[in-house]
Amino acid sequence: xxxxxxxxxxxxxxxxxxxxxxxxxxxxxxxxxxxxxxxxxxxxxxxxxxxxxxxxxxxxxxxxxxxxxxxxxxxxxxxxxxxxxxxxxxxxxxxxxxxxxxxxxxx
Amino acid sequence: xxxxxxxxxxxxxxxxxxxxxxxxxxxxxxxxxxxxxxxxxxxxxxxxxxxxxxxxxxxxxxxxxxxxxxxxxxxxxxxxxxxxxxxxxxxxxxxxxxxxxxxxxxxxxxxxxxxxxxxxx
Numbered sequence: 001x002x003x004x005x006x007x008x009x010x011x012x013x014x015x016x017x018x019x020x021x022x023x024x025x026x027x028x029x030x031x032x033x034x035x036x037x038x039x040x041x042x043x044x045x046x047x048x049x050x051x052x053x054x055x056x057x058x059x060x061x062x063x064x065x066x067x068x069x070x071x072x073x074x075x076x077x078x079x080x081x082x083x084x085x086x087x088x089x090x091x092x093x094x095x096x097x098x099x100x101x102x103x104x105x106x107x
Numbered sequence: 108x109x110x111x112x113x114x115x116x117x118x119x120x121x122x123x124x125x126x127x128x129x130x131x132x133x134x135x136x137x138x139x140x141x142x143x144x145x146x147x148x149x150x151x152x153x154x155x156x157x158x159x160x161x162x163x164x165x166x167x168x169x170x171x172x173x174x175x176x177x178x179x180x181x182x183x184x185x186x187x188x189x190x191x192x193x194x195x196x197x198x199x200x201x202x203x204x205x206x207x208x209x210x211x212x213x214x215x216x217x218x219x220x221x222x223x224x225x226x227x228x
Binding site for chain 2: 001034036038043044045049055087091095096098099100101
């Protein structure tokens with residue numbers, strides 16, 4: 001099975017800061033990577049798929065990049081409503097594993 | 108609009124069984140693979156099982172293989188998860204999720220509100 005790791009596990013930043021979250025797969029998954037946002041007490045929400053394709057309605061301050069084993073999620077200017085846990089997910093064949101999550105909050 | 112509504116959660120003793128259901132609406136159910144994803148209290152997301160759009164192909168996480176069975180009834184727009192031999196570590200909120208790609212098995216673009224399963228004596 002493909003294992004997914006994320007770093008950091010948590011971070012605290014100021015409004016307006018640029019953030020980068022890293023996701024690494026244990027083997028090559030091409031671009032079959034999705035990102036989800038889960039706000040406290042809420043249902044997970046799809047942010048992007050195919051590494052960098054934004055889901056409809058997701059603000060353009062979110063972007064993704066990478067291929068193979070290494071991927072990043074970037075928030076260009078952190079907003080208060082971005083406080084959440086972010087998960088990457090591999091979909092290069094079952095099992096469709098998630099990363100452990102990165103918790104983002106505001107300083 | 109797409110809606111997924113789970114039901115069937117509750118408190119169950121270890122070793123017993125429980126069946127979860129998810130009723131879908133707002134899209135052509137028979138065109139999409141469907142999945143179950145769970146989240147233990149205070150923990151991350153874990154994909155549990157997926158089923159192809161036509162029900163022919165089923166996939167499971169290693170942690171539930173041989174104990175859980177995913178199925179679908181496209182005439183009723185329902186997805187089910189039969190959970191047998193439940194363990195304490197199966198305690199979680201179980202989400203029903205739609206696959207994001209017509210006829211594919213990929214990521215999850217719509218999620219239900221979840222149903223809580225608690226395995227405890």
